[in-house]
Amino acid sequence: MPMRTCQNQRATKTRVKGQYFTFIAVIFVSLLAMAQDTVKSNEHEQSGFGREQVGFVPIRQPFPIPQGVLPVMRKDQVVVRCLKSKDSNPGQPPTQWFVAATIHLHDPDENDLLIMPRMLAGGQDLDKSVSGCWDGMKNSPFWILRRVGRGYAVALSESADGLEILSTRSREFRDIGLAWLSQDALGTEIMKFDGKRYVRFKCADCP
Secondary structure, three states: OOOOOHHHHHHHHHHHHHHHHHHHHHHHHHHHHHHHHHHHHHOOOOOEEEOOOOOOOOOOOOOOOOOOHHHHHOOOHHHHHHHHHOOOOOOOOOHHHEEEEEEOOOOOOOOEEEEEEOEOOOOOOOOOEOOOOOOOOOOEEEEEEEEEOOEEEEEEEEEEOEEEEEEEEEOOEEEEEEEEEOOOOEEEEEEEEOOOOEEEEEEEOOO
16 A cells, blocks of 8 residues: 655644544534524623625614714724825715614613625625725624714724624623634634723634
């Protein structure tokens, strides 16, 4: 029987590793979908989110973005870079660029917001964002805006493949879970509220 070379062994290990992480990715997407089915059946708010319309978990019940959110969003560096690339008025990012869902991080009587890029619908443009700044199927920007008085403040601005509002809490605010998927890695990160914003608490294979 011919002996297997080191090159063949490495190729086999790479293939098995790729299959393993593909399996993990499928589980990750399935868990998000199951979470949403549970949320839907119990008539509770959505807690798991992925890139809109591209096979992960879209926002099921979009919430109209209040006008007071736009002045807050325009200060975020991710939005600033997009506005500069489009030679747009930095004082007014279009509402059509975004899609939002209501969440409750702390007070059940106050509506906080989860905001994602709005994607084009139909045909082969499922990976195209309306703004043109956040195309592609991976690492979508996520923004979480918490209600502060009569306005909003950005509590989280991160890019990931998936985001989940967790049941655990820090400073009485619900923790946030982020996840990234690739062919050879599954990265996860737990974000905790520090009194003003969400900061990294625990990270495994983060990009």
